[in-house]
Amino acid sequence: MSALDLQFVRSQFPAFDEPTLENQAFFDNAGGSYACLPVIVHLNRYYHQSKIQPYHLHPVSQEAGKQMDESHQRLADYLNVSVDEVHLGPSTSQNTYVLAQAFANLLVLGDEIIVTNQDHEANIGVWRRLKQHGIVIKEWRVDSVTGELDPAALDDLMTEKTKLLAFTHCSNVVAHINPVAEICAKAKQANVWTVVDGVSFAAHGFPDVTELGADIYLFSLYKTYGTHLGVMVIRDAMAELLGNQAHYFNGDLRHKWFVPAGPDHAQVAASRGVIDYFDRLHDHHFEKTSSVQERATRVRQLLHDADLNLLPALLEYVSEHPKLTLVGPANANRRAATISVLPTDQTPQELAAKLVKQGIICGAGHFYAVRLLEALGVNPDTGVLRLSFVHYTSQEDINRLINALEKAL
Structure with a gap:
């Protein structure tokens, strides 16, 4: 390397x-x-050249929509998921709130959700509030000395009524990196869905979400050199179960399902600048390659090292x-x-x-x-x-x- x-x-x-x-x-x-330079350039250019309603008939409007689409595609490629699985909302806190409302319509009385006491409140509070819908909330607790989570403790917490496990990839205080792939595999074996908060991890290298095995993975672009948006990866099977959370007439537009407030056009368009930066970083340090996954892997290791x-x-x-x-x-x-x-x-x-x-x-x-x-x-x-x-x-x-x-x- x-x-x-x-x-x-x-x-x-x-x-x-x-x-x-x-x-x-x-x-x-x-x-x-x-914020990295490509993001700032894209944002400035969008406000100067493309600040009209995107996807309409005018060529400038078409160009604005094209820039937004490119951001979704390039983020998806680096995260190793399909473009329809990437959703860009106002923040991770807002994204988890929308998710909780969606799950409230999916879960039934007596279903169980496991949360930790290690997470940022954004990935704890919204799930705990579902108690008012008759959902049972269980807490996966940290060691009171180390602040770490023991995956083995899940064996006693998960039951046939457990439907969802929400946990963090990396604590924003303790900073211990949890074995996400191991935990998600354990949950999947028990037919439990997983929501992983990657906010404190992603700045140190975008993960391969498919490799991790999470049903939902979240992080914040403003902590990963980008604009003030939250990235939410929802795997296709999970999205189909949760259903459209936006206007009913947008039901055939998957990228709108979980952003009911609508996208921030300029910030979405500028988000591709993060991947521009990662590609520049790659090409400066390594031999060029057309494989996005190879670039992503190399950049991830470079940041880690x-x-x-x-x-x-x-x-x-x-x-x-x-x-x-x-x-x-x-x-x-x-x-x-x-x-x-x-x-x-x-x-x-x-x-x-x-x-x-x-x-x-x-x-x-x-x-x-x-x-x-x-x-x-x-x-x-x-x-x-x-x-x-x-x-x-x-x-x-x-x-x-x-x-x-x-x-x-």
Whole structure:
């Protein structure tokens, strides 16, 4: 595998030339990444050249629709699913809400849904609310020390009445990467549908959704270098069961079924810019190939390796510091590059403020994982200090963060 050319990578992100961000090290990527250049170009061009109703008769209108269609197709190709299985809604939170309403019409009194207490609330709360429809909600609980989920615990939770399992690919606080393929296979064997929240994982490489085996897979484009949209992959068989959730007269238009508010035309059209960037990244580092799956696999590994090169040093520093407690696994091979810590003699907010003054962009709080923090005995009102990075982070950024922490502590 090729080593990541960081200079090339950063040339694809205008934020690194932005004066307001000069001399700042960005460690709040789990909240939202920088947008890549192709996305910004496409969005700007759409508003300048194509901002009329798409799919109508005028040539410009036809071109606008063509750009939107291309985004769906290229995202589908990289995720290894069919184009009709990709839905682009306003956000992952909104997408899960629509899904829950759809399942409310499918499930019957006494059916069971299993949720975790590890997830972001977007993939917990909407399912829990179905209790008012007579659905039984079961909780797959994390280990109260490690914050990790044990797949073996599902054996006692799943019954013949269990219809749905909702869990996260990777926690946005603990950052442990769950064995999604294993869990989905176990669920499928028990005739249980799966909804996987990939929001905290996808920025580190778009997954092969078919390989994972999930019935539904969700993530946020604004955390994967794109526009503020949520990507929702719903496999064909699952979509047929759930049915059209939009206007009845759009029943023959599958891509509208699960976006009842209608698409944000410009943002959808610009979404293909993420794949433009991934293709540029691939062609800069590897021999060109016409195989989309080969490109996707190589880019996924490239992003993973970039994280893994930087993660051990930061994990080691945090794990060994007497005034910090690491939340989640210390093994870099078992987690994403999202580091949550608890300071011992100051609040996460106080420590974050000291870091910000030193040019470290970071955040502190519960990050919508309130139930997880409660399970770990952490006060959600103060939460954790979260330091998250992606492939465009440099070794100099990591060194600067460690020096800033040392000073702040």
